[in-house]
Amino acid sequence: MAETRTIKMTVNGAAREGQAAPRKLLVDFLRQDLGLTGTHVGCEHGVCGACTILVNGEAIRSCLMLAVQADGAELLTVEGLARDGRLHPLQEAFRDHHALQCGFCTPGMLLAAYDFLQMNPAPSEAEIREGLAAVLCRCTGYQGIVRAVQAAAERLRG
Numbered sequence: 001m002a003e004t005r006t007i008k009m010t011v012n013g014a015a016r017e018g019q020a021a022p023r024k025l026l027v028d029f030l031r032q033d034l035g036l037t038g039t040h041v042g043c044e045h046g047v048c049g050a051c052t053i054l055v056n057g058e059a060i061r062s063c064l065m066l067a068v069q070a071d072g073a074e075l076l077t078v079e080g081l082a083r084d085g086r087l088h089p090l091q092e093a094f095r096d097h098h099a100l101q102c103g104f105c106t107p108g109m110l111l112a113a114y115d116f117l118q119m120n121p122a123p124s125e126a127e128i129r130e131g132l133a134a135v136l137c138r139c140t141g142y143q144g145i146v147r148a149v150q151a152a153a154e155r156l157r158g
Contacts, residue, residue, distance in 0.1 A: 005019070005071075007020050007071040009070050010075065011076075012075070012077060019033075020033065023066065029070075039108075041063060042104070046061040048108075049105065050107070050136075051063045051108060052107075055070060056074055078111060081114065089152045099145040113152070116149070132145065132149070
């Protein structure tokens with residue numbers, strides 16, 4: 001039987017704890033142990049961006065990080081964007097601007113956009129395209145995603 005370690009973290013504002021083998025990926029811990037299946041597993045090589053979450057306020061690929069490395073960290077997953085039953089402005093904009101089709105990249109795209117808008121609250125179209133280039137989408141052609149991020153940026157600025 002594989003050795004496990006107790007890990008504690010704050011996920012979407014709530015204290016969470018679990019057991020993880022030293023080699024268990026963070027994405028698998030989130031999905032299998034915490035039941036947070038919004039974070040998607042895509043390429044498992046850090047290329048597609050579907051597993052993007054925020055760890056201590058920084059966008060990371062959860063398929064490249066071990067769960068034990070997140071011990072003591074603060075995590076934000078797609079489940080944590082909505083508050084009090086209300087969608088985050090990014091989620092609303094993705095819905096309103098048809099920025100999703102199959103939805104596979106959407107959680108990673110939302111978290112990458114969230115992180116990007118924290119650093120650049122008034123981006124140009126070119127900056128948005130560059131800022132989200134690390135998350136691959138095979139369905140939308142990105143135009144709806146870019147429009148959604150522009151709309152969310154405007155709304156977040158007030």
